[in-house]
Amino acid sequence: MNNELKERFPEIAILVEEPLTNYTFTKTGGTADLLAFPKNAEETKALVDACRELAIPWMVLGNASNLIVKDGGIRGLVIMLTDMTEVTVEGNLVTAEAGAKLIDTTYVALDADLTGFEFACGIPGSIGGAVFMNAGAYDGEISDIFESCDLLLASGEIKTLTKEDMAFSYRHTAVQDMKAIILRARFRLAPGDHEQIGKRMTELTDLRLLKQPLEYPSCGSVFKRPKGHFTGKLIQDAGLQGLKWGGAQISEKHAGFIVNVDNATATDYLELIAHIQAVIKEKFDVTLETEVRIIGEEA
Incomplete structure (x- = not known):
């Protein structure tokens, strides 16, 4: 093979x-x-x-x-797809290949004086991953600006999906239920003031630096936000913030993150996730669902 x-x-x-x-x-x-x-x-x-x-x-x-x-x-x-990074602008439409970094794409939009993408300026993922999971932050998400995307199906067929086809919901899209690869996506933005767009992006970037534990390796936000609750506060209220499990630790800066502080293994991460879920369920009767995607085989 x-x-x-x-x-x-x-x-x-x-x-x-x-x-x-x-x-x-x-x-x-x-x-x-x-x-x-x-x-x-x-x-x-x-x-x-x-x-x-x-x-x-x-x-x-x-x-x-x-x-x-x-x-x-x-x-x-x-x-x-990290070598597929082309981003183009035609009018109010931004087209980005799946491997383009979300952050880089927001700056292309800024350069074109287009607004709507500012919410994503601090999200570290790729365009393909962001579309796949309907990524979002700071009261915005991909579905707000999505126009269409091109998929490569397992059969070899290339198919275009519209916003309606995607069946967007919180951190979910129809693509998650398909064996397919997002090749590129298109986003419909609006003309805006360059200075105001840049100012908002700077504000959100500073906020991310202030609140998130970017000094350590992590997978970002681990859990989906449960209805009526904030994940970080639940974990804090349960007395779990700062807990270490092997080389993994619930961040002392943001309890919704698990950071790699000492050569953690994936097993450390998964066991700590399961422990958090069990404690939150027992203490508050709230079910925490993972936002992070878990793949691969057991050791």
Whole structure:
């Protein structure tokens, strides 16, 4: 399997038995049998077509920011789209390839004097990942500005989904129920004042630096916000803030984050998540659902 894909696609960077700790924002996770970095939609489609022909399992990672890869790693081919980063502007429409960083895309919008994307200026993920999970922050989310996206289906077909097709809800989209890769997305923005847009982005960036534990590796916000509650406050009120579990710790700066303070493993993260869920359920009868995506195999 390893040699066949590498020999078939010499133009694509394909790594063998690659530790995913090198790519995940938590700095945890096992190895991928194969890790590929296609440069465009055509190469991505060629990889998926080859996997279907050779019966090789595959999956796609975005910027690996809001996920945990289990310590057993991932079998088959992992596709990372971090080389697909083109962002273009036509009128009020911003089109971004899936691997473009969300933060970079918000600055392209700023340069074009377009407003609506400011909420995302501090979210560290990729466009594909942000669309996949309807990412949001500071009273804004992707669904507010989404126009359409192009998907590569497991069958090899490329399909365009509209906003209605996406069935957006809190941190959920229809793509999560499909075996597909988001190749690019389009966002409908509005003309705005450059100075005001920049000022708002600076405010949100400063707020993120002040409130979030950016000095440590983490997967961002771990849990979805339960209706009628704030996750961080629940964890604080339960007396859990600062708790260490192996090398992982509930952040002392923001209780909704789990940070890697001492060579944590993915298992440390998962056990701490389960402990938090159990304590919050017992103390407050509130069920915490994970926002972070958990993938891979047990060690």
